[in-house]
Structures are given as C-alpha cells and as structure tokens.
Amino acid sequence: MTTTLQPAITILPSKKTPIILSVIAVIVFLFFGIMGNSDVAHFKLDSAGDAFALPELAFPGKVSNIIIGVILLAVAAYSWMLRSKAQQLATWIIGVASGLFVLSFLIWVVSGANITTISLSSLLAGAVVLAVPLVFGSLSGVLCERSGVVNIAIEGQLLGGAFTAALVSSMTKNAFFGLIAAGIAGALVSLVLALFSIKYVVNQIIVGVVLNVLVSGITGFLFTTVMQEDPELYNSPVHLPVIAIPGLSAIPVIGPILFRQSVIGYLMYIAVFVVWFGLFKTKWGLRVRAVGEHPKAADTLGIKVNRTRFWNVTLGGIVAGIGGSFFTLVAIDSFTKEISGGRGFIALAAVIFGRWNPIGAFLAALLFGFADNLQVILTIIGTPVPSQFMAMMPYLVTIFAVAGLVGRSRGPASVGEPYVKE
Amino acid sequence: APEESGAKAENSDYIGCIVSDSGGFDDQSFNESSYRGLQNAKKDLGIQVRDAESKQNSDFARNLDGMMGANCNLTVTVGFLLADATADAAAKNPEKHFAIVDNQYKEPIKNVKPIIYDTAQAAYLAGYVAAATSKTGTVATFGGMKIPTVTIFMDGFADGVAKYNEDKGKDVKLLGWDKKKQDGTFTGDFEKQDKGKQVTKNFIAAGADVVMPVAGPVGKGAGAAIQEANKAGSDAMLVWVDSDGFLTAPDYKDIMLTSVIKTMDKAVEDVIAADVKGEFSADPYVGTLENTGVDIAPFHDFDSKVSEDTKKEVAALKEAIIKGDLKVESPASPKK
Amino acid sequence: MKLELRGISKAFGSFYANKNIDLTVDDAQIHCLLGENGAGKSTLMNVLYGLYQPTEGQILLDGKPVEFSGPGDAMAAGIGMVHQHFMLIPVFTVAENIALGAEATKAGGVLDLAVTRKKIREISDRYNFDVDPDALVEDLPVGVQQRVEIIKALVRDARVLILDEPTAVLTPQETDELLEIMRQLKANGTSIVFISHKLREVRAVSDVITVIRRGQVIDSVSPESSTTELANLMVGRAVELNLYKEAAAPGQATLQVRDLSVVNAAGTTTLDAVSFDIHQGEILAVAGVQGNGQTELTEAILGTQPVTAGSVKLEGTELVGKSVKQVLRSGVGFVPEDRSVHGLVTQFTIEENLVLDLYDRAPFGKGISMNLGAVKKNATQQIADFDIRTDNQLNPASSLSGGNQQKVVMARELSRDLKLFIASQPTRGVDVGSIEFLHRRIVAERDKGTPVMIVSTELDEVMELADRIAVLYKGRINGIVPGDTSREVLGLMMAGASAEEAFAQAEYAKSDNEPVEAKPVPVEHQEGEAQ
Amino acid sequence: MTKQKSESDLFRQITQGPGLVSVLGVFVALLIGGLLIAATDSKVAETAGYLFARPSDFFSAVWAAGTDSYIALFNGAIYNSSQGFKPFLETLTVATPLICAGLGVALSFRAGLFNIGAQGQIIIGAVMAGYVGFAWHLPVGLHLLLVVIFGLIGGALWGGLVGLLKAKTGAHEVILTIMFNYVALYLIDYLMNTEAFRRPGETNPISPILDASAVFPSLPGSNLHLGFVMAILLTLAVAWILKRSTIGFEFRAVGHNPEAAKTAGVNVARTTILVMALAGALAGAAGVAQVAGTEKVLTNGIAGSLGFDAITVALLGRSTPWGTFFAGLLFGAFQAGAVNMQIATGTPIDIVLVVQSLIVLFIAAPPLVKTIFGLNPKKKRAATSEPVKAGAK
Ligand SMILES: Nc1ncnc2c1ncn2[C@@H]1O[C@H](COP(=O)(O)OP(=O)(O)OP(=O)(O)O)[C@@H](O)[C@H]1O
Ligand SMILES: Nc1ncnc2c1ncn2[C@@H]1O[C@H](COP(=O)(O)OP(=O)(O)OP(=O)(O)O)[C@@H](O)[C@H]1O
Ligand SMILES: [Mg+2]
Numbered sequence A: 001m002t003t004t005l006q007p008a009i010t011i012l013p014s015k016k017t018p019i020i021l022s023v024i025a026v027i028v029f030l031f032f033g034i035m036g037n038s039d040v041a042h043f044k045l046d047s048a049g050d051a052f053a054l055p056e057l058a059f060p061g062k063v064s065n066i067i068i069g070v071i072l073l074a075v076a077a078y079s080w081m082l083r084s085k086a087q088q089l090a091t092w093i094i095g096v097a098s099g100l101f102v103l104s105f106l107i108w109v110v111s112g113a114n115i116t117t118i119s120l121s122s123l124l125a126g127a128v129v130l131a132v133p134l135v136f137g138s139l140s141g142v143l144c145e146r147s148g149v150v151n152i153a154i155e156g157q158l159l160g161g162a163f164t165a166a167l168v169s170s171m172t173k174n175a176f177f178g179l180i181a182a183g184i185a186g187a188l189v190s191l192v193l194a195l196f197s198i199k200y201v202v203n204q205i206i207v208g209v210v211l212n213v214l215v216s217g218i219t220g221f222l223f224t225t226v227m228q229e230d231p232e233l234y235n236s237p238v239h240l241p242v243i244a245i246p247g248l249s250a251i252p253v254i255g256p257i258l259f260r261q262s263v264i265g266y267l268m269y270i271a272v273f274v275v276w277f278g279l280f281k282t283k284w285g286l287r288v289r290a291v292g293e294h295p296k297a298a299d300t301l302g303i304k305v306n307r308t309r310f311w312n313v314t315l316g317g318i319v320a321g322i323g324g325s326f327f328t329l330v331a332i333d334s335f336t337k338e339i340s341g342g343r344g345f346i347a348l349a350a351v352i353f354g355r356w357n358p359i360g361a362f363l364a365a366l367l368f369g370f371a372d373n374l375q376v377i378l379t380i381i382g383t384p385v386p387s388q389f390m391a392m393m394p395y396l397v398t399i400f401a402v403a404g405l406v407g408r409s410r411g412p413a414s415v416g417e418p419y420v421k422e
Numbered sequence B: 001a002p003e004e005s006g007a008k009a010e011n012s013d014y015i016g017c018i019v020s021d022s023g024g025f026d027d028q029s030f031n032e033s034s035y036r037g038l039q040n041a042k043k044d045l046g047i048q049v050r051d052a053e054s055k056q057n058s059d060f061a062r063n064l065d066g067m068m069g070a071n072c073n074l075t076v077t078v079g080f081l082l083a084d085a086t087a088d089a090a091a092k093n094p095e096k097h098f099a100i101v102d103n104q105y106k107e108p109i110k111n112v113k114p115i116i117y118d119t120a121q122a123a124y125l126a127g128y129v130a131a132a133t134s135k136t137g138t139v140a141t142f143g144g145m146k147i148p149t150v151t152i153f154m155d156g157f158a159d160g161v162a163k164y165n166e167d168k169g170k171d172v173k174l175l176g177w178d179k180k181k182q183d184g185t186f187t188g189d190f191e192k193q194d195k196g197k198q199v200t201k202n203f204i205a206a207g208a209d210v211v212m213p214v215a216g217p218v219g220k221g222a223g224a225a226i227q228e229a230n231k232a233g234s235d236a237m238l239v240w241v242d243s244d245g246f247l248t249a250p251d252y253k254d255i256m257l258t259s260v261i262k263t264m265d266k267a268v269e270d271v272i273a274a275d276v277k278g279e280f281s282a283d284p285y286v287g288t289l290e291n292t293g294v295d296i297a298p299f300h301d302f303d304s305k306v307s308e309d310t311k312k313e314v315a316a317l318k319e320a321i322i323k324g325d326l327k328v329e330s331p332a333s334p335k336k
Numbered sequence C: 001m002k003l004e005l006r007g008i009s010k011a012f013g014s015f016y017a018n019k020n021i022d023l024t025v026d027d028a029q030i031h032c033l034l035g036e037n038g039a040g041k042s043t044l045m046n047v048l049y050g051l052y053q054p055t056e057g058q059i060l061l062d063g064k065p066v067e068f069s070g071p072g073d074a075m076a077a078g079i080g081m082v083h084q085h086f087m088l089i090p091v092f093t094v095a096e097n098i099a100l101g102a103e104a105t106k107a108g109g110v111l112d113l114a115v116t117r118k119k120i121r122e123i124s125d126r127y128n129f130d131v132d133p134d135a136l137v138e139d140l141p142v143g144v145q146q147r148v149e150i151i152k153a154l155v156r157d158a159r160v161l162i163l164d165e166p167t168a169v170l171t172p173q174e175t176d177e178l179l180e181i182m183r184q185l186k187a188n189g190t191s192i193v194f195i196s197h198k199l200r201e202v203r204a205v206s207d208v209i210t211v212i213r214r215g216q217v218i219d220s221v222s223p224e225s226s227t228t229e230l231a232n233l234m235v236g237r238a239v240e241l242n243l244y245k246e247a248a249a250p251g252q253a254t255l256q257v258r259d260l261s262v263v264n265a266a267g268t269t270t271l272d273a274v275s276f277d278i279h280q281g282e283i284l285a286v287a288g289v290q291g292n293g294q295t296e297l298t299e300a301i302l303g304t305q306p307v308t309a310g311s312v313k314l315e316g317t318e319l320v321g322k323s324v325k326q327v328l329r330s331g332v333g334f335v336p337e338d339r340s341v342h343g344l345v346t347q348f349t350i351e352e353n354l355v356l357d358l359y360d361r362a363p364f365g366k367g368i369s370m371n372l373g374a375v376k377k378n379a380t381q382q383i384a385d386f387d388i389r390t391d392n393q394l395n396p397a398s399s400l401s402g403g404n405q406q407k408v409v410m411a412r413e414l415s416r417d418l419k420l421f422i423a424s425q426p427t428r429g430v431d432v433g434s435i436e437f438l439h440r441r442i443v444a445e446r447d448k449g450t451p452v453m454i455v456s457t458e459l460d461e462v463m464e465l466a467d468r469i470a471v472l473y474k475g476r477i478n479g480i481v482p483g484d485t486s487r488e489v490l491g492l493m494m495a496g497a498s499a500e501e502a503f504a505q506a507e508y509a510k511s512d513n514e515p516v517e518a519k520p521v522p523v524e525h526q527e528g529e530a531q
Numbered sequence D: 001m002t003k004q005k006s007e008s009d010l011f012r013q014i015t016q017g018p019g020l021v022s023v024l025g026v027f028v029a030l031l032i033g034g035l036l037i038a039a040t041d042s043k044v045a046e047t048a049g050y051l052f053a054r055p056s057d058f059f060s061a062v063w064a065a066g067t068d069s070y071i072a073l074f075n076g077a078i079y080n081s082s083q084g085f086k087p088f089l090e091t092l093t094v095a096t097p098l099i100c101a102g103l104g105v106a107l108s109f110r111a112g113l114f115n116i117g118a119q120g121q122i123i124i125g126a127v128m129a130g131y132v133g134f135a136w137h138l139p140v141g142l143h144l145l146l147v148v149i150f151g152l153i154g155g156a157l158w159g160g161l162v163g164l165l166k167a168k169t170g171a172h173e174v175i176l177t178i179m180f181n182y183v184a185l186y187l188i189d190y191l192m193n194t195e196a197f198r199r200p201g202e203t204n205p206i207s208p209i210l211d212a213s214a215v216f217p218s219l220p221g222s223n224l225h226l227g228f229v230m231a232i233l234l235t236l237a238v239a240w241i242l243k244r245s246t247i248g249f250e251f252r253a254v255g256h257n258p259e260a261a262k263t264a265g266v267n268v269a270r271t272t273i274l275v276m277a278l279a280g281a282l283a284g285a286a287g288v289a290q291v292a293g294t295e296k297v298l299t300n301g302i303a304g305s306l307g308f309d310a311i312t313v314a315l316l317g318r319s320t321p322w323g324t325f326f327a328g329l330l331f332g333a334f335q336a337g338a339v340n341m342q343i344a345t346g347t348p349i350d351i352v353l354v355v356q357s358l359i360v361l362f363i364a365a366p367p368l369v370k371t372i373f374g375l376n377p378k379k380k381r382a383a384t385s386e387p388v389k390a391g392a393k
C-alpha cells in the first residue's frame, strides 16, 4: 500500500496576453479617460490636392476614452475568462485592441496639447515616407536571410546606394542612371558579403559588421576628396519626381499614401509584393527557402546551395541599394556623410520583427515610421513630455511590440551557417 | 604653382590651424564656416594652414596635441565640446594662441580668444519678418539637437514672432519651439536629412508657411519639403541659418525668404589677421547686430514679397537692438 | 538497374574511410551493407549518391561508367537515397518537400503543387502509404517522415534506392511495414542498398549481405548466416549477442509517479495521468510506438517539460516543480532520446561533454571555479572504461561516430552515484558490439540497486533488458507486464490493446482457435489505482 | 630526400600558418588603402596628366602619397623621432575602452547572443560613473572605486535589462540592443540638459569636470591612465571566466546548444540575463575608461562610436579574450595614428576606417590572402580514368 500523493497544481497557459490587455485597459480607462482632458481632439483627414473634402473627426477627449476604456476592459475580462478555460484570444481581437489603444492614446495627447488638431492624412503619409528606406533595407535582409546568409550590411548597402545615386545622377544629369547605379552599388557591397561569407566561409556577421564600416569609410573619404571638391559636378543629383496618378491621387488619406509617390515609392510597393510572391509562390522561392532552412537537404536534391545564396545576396544588395537612393534622389538634394543614419539597423530589426516575411517586415517598418512621425507631430502640437523622451518613442514602441506582443520569432534554421561540402 | 606675391610670402611661415568637433568640416554649419574663414586667411594672407577633423570626443585632445606638434601659431577650435581640451592645450602651451568658436569660459584664459555670437538678435528680426510675411498665420522652427547654439536661434525667432503679434495685435502661431518651456521639435542629430524633410512636411500640414531649420545639413531636408509642397500648391518659405543661404544653398534660392547669418568665417579670418600682425587679444569677440557679426541676409528674390512697412519696422527694430533700447534675451545668450 | 562499384576509395585528409571497395548490386536485388559504427557505410553511399567525390575508383550503371558531380547527376541517373539523418525541411509541407528540386510549375515559375499532390497520392495508393500532402513535416511522426523520403525518391523514378539505417528510428510495426514496402519495390524492379545494424531484419529482407570493416569489404555472405556469424564478421571478434543477466532482486519502490499529466502548448494532452513505481534494483522498460508520450514522460520527470498535474517522488522527495539542476542533483541520471540535440554540446571537447551536467559539482567545480585537472582525469578514465574510440579527448564530440557519441553520454550519466537512471533509446544507431557493452553497463547499474527506467521503441532491447514492461499508448499506460512477456502481446498492447485483451488474444491465436481455460493474467494495475 | 621533405614542410608551415597570413593580410589592406589615397591625391592627378610623357613622376607621386600617409600613421601610433615612444602610450590609451567594450561583446558572442548594445551600455555606464565622479566628493581611493563600480553597474543594468526581456519574453536580442542604444542616446541627451548634470553657469550640455579623486591616475607626461591596467585585469578575468569557471562553461554550453544545456541542468534564462549583465558591465567599464580616464567630463558624445568599433574588435579577436585585447591594441594604434596622419598629410581620417575594415576581412579569410600571394598548396588530383558524364548516356 503506497501513500496517496497529492497531485501538483494545475498549470494554465501564459498570463502574458491577459495581463498586457488589462494594463492597457486600465491605463485607457483611468489615465486617458477619467483623468484625461475634456477638450476635443480633431483629426483632419484631407490634405492639399484632394478631390473632395472629408469631415474632420472630432473626439471629445474624456468621454471617448472612457468608452474605449470600457471596451478594452471587456476584452481583458474576456481574455481572462478564456485563459481559465485554457484557451487563447483570437489574433484579430488583439489587433483591434491594439488599434483602439493607439486611437485612445492619440485622442488623449491631442486633446491635451496646445493645438488640438492633427492631420491624420499627413501622419500616415509621413509614416510611409519615413519607412521607405527601411522597407527596402528589410527586403534585402529578408532575401539574404531566407537563403541562409545573415545580412548585417544593410546599413552599408543603403549608404552605398545613396552615395552612388548622388554621384551618378549628378554626373550624368539623369536620375534613372542614378537609380540603376545605386542598385549596382548595393550589389557590389553584397558581392563582397557573398564572396567572403560563401566562398571564404568567413563568419557572416563579421563580414556584415565590417562592410558597414568599410562603406562608411569609403563614402566618407570620397565625399571629402571628390564630392566636396566640386559639389556642382559631383553632388547635385537630378531628382526623381513625385508622380501623382491622376484621379487616384486625389482620394483623401489613401491618395497621398498610395498614389502620390516617387518612382522609388511605387517600386517599394511592387518590391514588397514581388518578393513575397516570389518567396512563397514560386519555384525560385521554394528553393531559396529550402537553402535557408536545410542546405544539405537542398543539396541532396541537386539544388546548388551556394549559387542560390550568392544570387540572393546579390539581389538583396540591389534592392537595398535602390532603397538607399531614396535618400539622395527623392528625399533630399545631395549626399552627406552617414546620410543613412543607422536606418540599416532599424531595417534589420524590422526583418526579425516581421518574422522574415516581406509583408511582415513591411508592416514592421511602417509601424516604426508611424511612431517616428507621430513623435514629430506631437512635439509640433506641443506636449508636456520632454522632446528627448518623445524621440525615444519609436524605439520604445518597438521594444514593447517585440517583447510584449511578438515574443519569440523563429528565423530560417540555417541562417548564419556557411554550407561547406565534405 | 603660381608665384606668391611679396606681401603674402612674408606670412608663409605663419601656421594657422583648425580642429573641428565631430560634425566635421562639411557640416554646413559652424565647422564649415570657421574652416572657410581659415581658408580665406590662407588665400588672403598667404599663411600655411593645417586642419584636423575629430571623429569623437577623445580625438579632441589628440588633435590639439598634433597641432602643437605642427607648430601652429594660432589654433581655432570649433564648439563648446572642445572647451576643456582647448583650455588644457592653452595652459600647456602658453606661448601659442587659440580661438574657440561658440564657447565662452567663465574665467577668461589669456591666450584663448572666444568667438561667440548673440545670434538671438538676428533671429529676432527673422522671426518678425517671418510673422509679417506668413499668409497662413503660422510659422515654424526646429532644431537638430537641443544645444544652446541651436536653441538661441529658436529663442530669438520666437521673440520676433511674439513682437510682431504684440505690435500688430495679431496671433501668428509658432510651431516647433516653446520658449518658456525651452523645448520643441528636434530631429535628433545633424545627419538624417530625410527626417528634416518629414518634420517640415508636418509643419506645412499643420499650416506653417515659413520654416526655419536650425540643424546644419538637415536644413536641406526642410528646403526640399518646401519646394515639394509649393509644387503641390502651397506657398511656403525657408529661413536659412548660419550663412546667407541664397549664396551657400542656391538650390533653395526660390524659396529663401532670408537667412540668419553668423559671420564665423569673417571672425575667424579677422582673428588670424590680427594675430599675424601681432595684435592678438583674448577679449571675447561677440558677434552682434552692431558689429554685423550676426545679421539677417538680404531678401534677394523675395524683396518684392516683403512689404515696405515690414522692411522699415525691421530696420527700426535693428536700430533699437543696436542702441540697446530693445533687449533680446535667451538663456543661451553670451554672458556679459 | 545493375550497379557496380569498382575499387572505390574515399579519403578524408590522410584517413581512408573507404578503401578499394568493390560492390555489385544486381537488378531487383536487396543488398545489405553491414558494419560497425564508423566502418564507412554512409561514406560509401554518399560517394554513390554524388555527395562526395571518390578519391579513386569507378561507378558503373548497367555496365556504363558514370561520374556524378553532385546529387543532381545521381538522381538523373536513377539513384535515390534516404539518408540516415532525414533530408526533409521541417517547416515545409510534404508536397513542398517532394516538389523541391523537381518542381512542377505554371507560367513564370509559379509553383503548381497540385501536380505534386497528385503524384504523392498515386504513389501512396500504390504502396499503401498514408501521407497527407499538406501536412507540415515537423508535425509528422518519424515513420511517416521516412515514407515522405521514400516517396521523394520514387517520384524521381529511382531505380536504385539507398536506405541508410532507415529502421533506426522506427517502431516494430513501422519496420515491418517498411520491409514489406522494400519487397514490393523489389518486385517492381527497384534495386535496394540497405544499411542497418539490426541483424534480424537484415536477415529477413536481404538477398546478399556485404560486411564492411574499417573501410574495406570483408566478405559477402548469404542471409542464411546466423546472427552470431554476422556479428563476428562485422566486429572482427566473437560477440556475445545474448545478454545474461541475473534475475532482478527488487528492493523498495523508491520512484513513485502519480497521475502525471502533460498538456502541450497546442493544448493536446500528451501524457494522461500516468502512475507507476520503480523499485530499487529493477529495470522498468517503457515500450510503445514513438510519439505516445515517452518523450514527455522522461522530460516531465527531468523537469524540462512543464507538468500540468501530478507528482513524481524519488525517495520521498517531490521532483515536480524542481529545477532540472535540482532533479539531477537529487541523483537522477538521464540519457536523452536524441544525443546530438539534448545529450551533447557537439562543439565542446569530449572532456567537457563528459562533465556536461557535473561541471559545477565536486571534484569538477567548486564555487564558480572549475578544476580542469579533474575534468581531464575523469575523461581519461571514462574513455578507458567505456572504450570510447578517439585519438584525443580534446577533440570535439562532433568528431566521434554516433556510437561513440552515445557512449560519451552513457559514461557521463553512469559515472556518478545514482538514485534513478533514466535512459531513452540508449543504443539508437549503435552497432552490435557497442550495444552489447552498453546493455551490460545498464544491467550493472541495476545490480548496484539503482531503479532503472529504459524507454525504447526497440522491442528487442525492451525484451532483453526489462524486468517489467510498461506500455504507453496515447499518453496512458496500457498495462505493466512482466519482462518475459511475449513479442506478440507487447505488439498488441503497443497497438492499443489492454494487457488483458492482449494476453487473451495472443493465447487465442497461439491455441489456434481452441478455447482456453482462464489463466491468471500476470498484469499489474497502475499503482495507486484501486488499491 | 627526407631532409628536402622536412624543409618543404617547414616552408609550408610558415606559409600556411596564421602568422604570415595575418601579416600579409594587413599588408594587402594597407596597399589598397594606399592606392585609394593615391587615387585621390592632387599631386598624383597632376602627374597622371602627363603620365606617358614622364611616367616616373606619376609613380613616385603614387608611392609618396601612400607611404607618406602611412609613415605619418606610424609616427602617430608607435614611434616618432621627436616624442620617442610616447605615441605608443597614446595607442594604449585609445585601446583601453575598445578592449573593455570588445570583451563585453565577445563574451556575449560566446554565449550565442549577438549583442550590438555596447554603445548604449557604455553610455549608461559613463553616465553613472560620471555622475558619481562630479556630483559626489569623496576621499581619494574610495571615490575612484565607486566611480568604477557605478560604471560597471550602469552597464550591467542596461545589458541585463536586455537579457531579462529576452529571457522572459523571447524577444530577439538584436532588436532589443539596437533599440536600447537609441534609448540610451536620448536619455543622455535629456540628462545633459538637466541642472543636475550641467556644469554650473554653463548653458551647453557638458558636465562639471570630474573630481581629481575620481579619475584614473595617469602616467606622467602622457594620457595613459590606470584604466589600461583595468583593461588588462578584465581581459584576465574574462579569460578565466570562459575557460575555468562554471559560469563560463554554462555560457559556452548555452551558446552552442541551449537545448543540451537545458537538459544538463543549466538555467538558460538565468544564464542569458547573467551574460548580458556581465557584457554590459564590461561595456560599462569602457564608459568608465572614457569618463574617468581620457575625457574627465561627461558629454552626449562620450561613447563616440566605441560601441560599434567594439563589435569589430571582438570579431577580429575571434571572441577570445586575448584576441580581443590585441585587436583592441591594433585598432587603438590606427585611431591614434590617424590623427597624426590627418594633420601631417591631410589624408582624411575616413581612410582609417577603410584600412581597418579591410584588415579584418583579410585576416578573417586566410585562403583569399593565400590565393593573392599564390601560397595555396596545389591540389593533388588522384589519377582516375575518364568516365563519361552521367547525363550523357
Ligand atoms: N567528412 C568527413 N571528414 C572526416 N572524416 C569523416 C568524414 N565523414 C566520415 N568520416 C569518417 O569516416 C569514417 C566512416 O564514417 P561513416 O559515416 O561512413 O561510417 P558508418 O559506417 O556510416 O557508421 P555508422 O554505423 O555509425 O553510421 C568514420 O571514421 C568517420 O569519422
Ligand atoms: N569534419 C569532420 N571531421 C571528422 N569527422 C567527421 C566530420 N564530419 C563528420 N564526421 C564524422 O563522420 C561520421 C559520419 O557522419 P554521419 O552524420 O553519417 O554520422 P553517423 O555516425 O553515421 O551518425 P549516427 O550518429 O546516426 O550514427 C560521423 O562519425 C561524424 O562524427
Ligand atoms: Mg552511417
């Protein structure tokens, strides 16, 4: 006769989601709602050049947030209930809750600011513009990493693209040559990455980190010794114009985002779709992903692992190079040192945050652009928060999103590992 | 090489040197203008020059050491970050001369000449003009980083706008800077030009039609944004800083209302010229409206767009400031 | 297709893994390669499949010499290979895995998986495979994964099929099914090269057996040779195939598992209120088809798997809720199922791997400082004791052959005083010589009075080692039966029958439909239940 | 016969060994940098104009452009006739924070964590150390000790926080460290604008000078300070941790195979936090070396680009402690020498970045260097008969 043993406690699924939802709900209800500002927050929807005017959205600060707070409290309660039944909340509900939280936050700050109006349409359009180089950079990352090569060199590819685009566009007086040259420059950076990491099996991270320094050094050096000597000749790039698609571009909110872009802006949307479609719907993509997941298996099926990697890395370089040309062919009028300003690293984060999926990376880059532009707009309308803390916002939002909502993300299994036969 | 003229050849053993801060000599701001001053001195006075860019703070002392090794007669250092290093070098090399741009020591040092500017005075005039020419009743300014040499522009600009509102009973709004709170909109660095462009677009979307970027090269982003907006039907203008943008940033001629000028190049050249003649003094050089060390640039192409009344009022304000009847103050103004 | 290898040698640096090997596989023949761990079987097959270039020698297909610059060429020539370590991409679906490299496409390179699905269905129907083309490979049991591998070869019209240790990870049922498939393939004219360490199945299915030792062909023999003969040929010495062990002298039941349940992240109950005891000095073998909760059971005891409910008491102390380190410190020795993933840090030296879970205990660690001398001495000792074949204990563990890697894990876990020894698949992929040795060590540990739990999908192993056998089925214990229970009964229980049913049915089958008197059935009920 | 063989073996050893290849790698990198300098040199351009008339002018101009720069570099980094070996002391000074931060990065690499957060960790370390240094006034000895301790704690907190988030939520450390760098950057920007940190009477964001009791004593007549000894001690400590300590064993095990480590009883979450905290502390030490060694004041730019250089240093040192130490010295030499090169020859300082990165690339790829110099052993091709290609049946 053995002693009767007490069963240990029953363990339920993680409390993370319900806790986060509850915290959010309480913040919205109490802080944004009850203690919030009773002024009305105005959101302008239209911008200059729209075909027709949309009404301004007006939210009375306190009341709106109390209502949103109640809804969020209900969602939180629902998620606790589900958890007690060992079930999980549907993803779309989490999405809606996050959206409501952002809305509530906007209502709260705007209703409490010096100026209680912001233009939603320029908030979104600006977010896209700030995201353009990030999107190209992250697509480059996706292309390389899906084939199994870590791409830390995105920053260098962007910078190289920006420099070359400025130089070639200035010298040829033709923006498209600049665009092409930027792609080639990005590809050159990639070729070094490919040569060293694939042929000479140097640690991919080493090569990437070093390439960033190398490109920064070369462009800085040439900027001083060549461009600065005669900026008129070498650093006055011809620009890619913004092409507004007649009719469509006049649709409020959507028009400026989708149909009032430079060639590079349109290319961005195309590139995101093409890379996504290519990776997940075509023979090429299947092979690329196979090589990134399990190169040996791909090899046993007659797929040339290193050749695939080589071309993918090169392609990634072209994409990032084109993204870099955005700085000098669209955004501003000339090249300066370090013009990419660390955006390659944000793009890298977007790759991971977007789970190595082109669309995910695109959305992650947009989120970042959104937070960045919002931060600027909020300092413009005047908030009590010191500007340095506002400037932290995009980074804090990313940390929160990654740690709080996304969690563990699994990359291609063989990323970073060189493939050597025998 | 061309034959050097006799007068210039006399100075050919004089070495003038310059050390930048981490912005480098291409920062389209104070490093660049100071550097230009040195280059002008080379051309005009026939002296030899040496220059050293700093990449990071720890380079300052080393660069200054290097300059001492290169036997510089006078070394110009740019920016408050070099203050301690310059003081150090000056103490160790009492026979050598130094000039430091945009920094004032609490205790004067006998072989260091501070070159500083009461920039707020000029920015005040620009703010007044901006308010007077704005059609939308909203003007804006933003900075690169929140440091006094930047915020002094923004303070003066803010006061100028306020003055206009006060005198005219108007309510022209200023975006991007709250003088009382000493806080506002910054791009975070002096590099990301596209960020500057986006900031400016946001200003325009919020109704501003005059924008003054105080952010070195990032200012170009503002120019690009305004040009783009104007193409789409806006009618916005740019106020440049540091030098006359009509001349130094000709890409933006067509939108350049005016500029807030700090004549660092001239000051640097003057200090060197004095030293070459053996007339070095460590008394601070303070650029003011009075000595035209700071000023607002001519309106150039916008001359017709600024009303005669406004021009007169600005002239009067300038007069008053020079006379001392009108005080323009900023927490960042040079201490008397 | 007829395949001939002539004078094949393959050198890695100065080491010859294959030396002057001649081998002929006739049309529609099942040709078995037999050899110790590290004998060079996989290397030879990799040469044949174009993965390695031979240093010397020639390959002939139907009499014509061929040269493969890569597996692509080999496949084009009609050679297919199912690798010892599956070459499947876990995050792809079955269809994607099979399409890969031979994709059907629509215009513009767009994948057309419908074509592949159709082919999969055709082959599945022909050979009675039950494979869902749209399942993710990582979600499939190994047995099914293997079928995917075979389909992969068949889709590409392989006429010579290489199977490198295909049965190492299969259950008895799955093995039987595979052997049947092999016979069918042979009947359809496919030649098969078959590598296995399991002499029983080798003898059952082969037409010819070629024995390889240290990279050289020793002999070709007929499948009629006895297992002892084969084993001796392989190892080059006399091998004792039957394990002689004393009858168990069980002491106190120091391990008590009660109502242990595990629900995984997806919400499925993978272990369902399992209860049993293990006594000191006895071996309890947990049998069952892979994927019926064995992994969860061992990991739940160790603490790497969160327990949903239940209790595990070792000598009266509760283990549930303790950290892995505490569990190991309380005297549990643990040999995980997959040595290269859980058992070893393959980049570490052999020395370091021999103290992988002992590094912070005397004599190896004191405070946060380690005694490298003791680590070194320990390694020298264990390498000698367990006959681990290496020329330097500072080599990385990855340089060891699979069998030797297993010995490292076993040596480490058996080298300390244990109050419980748990070993999963203790001899997976290990050659007969080494199996013999490892089994003896396990029995020796039992004889020291340690309760031992062996988890194995290998019925031979279970029957050889067990004093009692618990059969896991769908996360529940179907019954605990004596160690000498017959293969048939165990097979039935592994397929889901309760112990009573299984005995009854086996008896019924044996007595050839004659009614039998009710015999007392030697079945234990789960401990703690109805007592 | 045998003698001949051993001789050729010796030759092989020398040409194939890492020493020569590294030296040749540095040589190639310098050569490329030299060509770049020459290509943009005005004298060279001038002589290129009449290249065919007087090629010797051109080539001597190329030679002069390259060698002058490098001689100046050497003079600034190691030795020159007027100052003797004082420049070498300067090199050691510059190397000090590079070594410390490099060790932090290397340590986390060894545990499988790609930590690019040294920059932020240095900043926070420097902020805490600096604050203790200028705001508190304590006795000699104790003061410096506290400066160092608080610097380490600052870095450890910033790094440990990343470790904690990764361990608890599974967020990827690359994202976290990138974001934490920016947050630290804006945090110091904010702090430097507060009264507590600003020098009294000063409107610029610059802190008071640290108390004399709070800074590392330096070697008279040079900038080399006691921080270098700290760097050596930290190198020894990291070497000990990795090779001879139980936590180092855990770090490495988790780095190579977290699954096996978990099965062996290692608490992976705790290890992640510990590694990141230690890595942060090491980066914090770099912050201390900056604020209490070379700079003696706290400013926004206190970390310069150290955090990113540290990654390259760690990688060049193959994430081993002594490798990192010597890589730090090499980079220190370049950075110290670059200043002199710029002043003496007007060569832009960016060229140093180019040469540094080329060196890392070439040292990391010995086969490439061997190919360039034709040192590759000839591949032995076994005599086989000529079989037909499989496809050509
Ligand atoms: N790439 C390689 N480099 C160096 N040695 C190798 C390599 N591959 C195999 N070997 C060595 O060649 C020998 C034969 O290995 P092989 O894998 O062919 O053995 P095996 O007969 O398949 O063994 P097992 O039964 O364990 O699967 C071993 O000693 C192994 O260490
Ligand atoms: N680069 C290498 N150097 C030395 N030995 C190697 C190398 N690569 C592989 N090996 C050895 O080659 C052999 C063949 O590898 P394989 O993956 O076939 O292992 P195995 O022993 O057959 O596998 P298992 O563990 O399943 O028995 C192994 O013994 C492995 O240790
Ligand atoms: Mg094998």
Ligand SMILES: [Mg+2]
Pocket (backbone or CB within 6 Å): C037, C084, C165, C402, C403, C429, C430
């Ligand atoms: Mg094996």
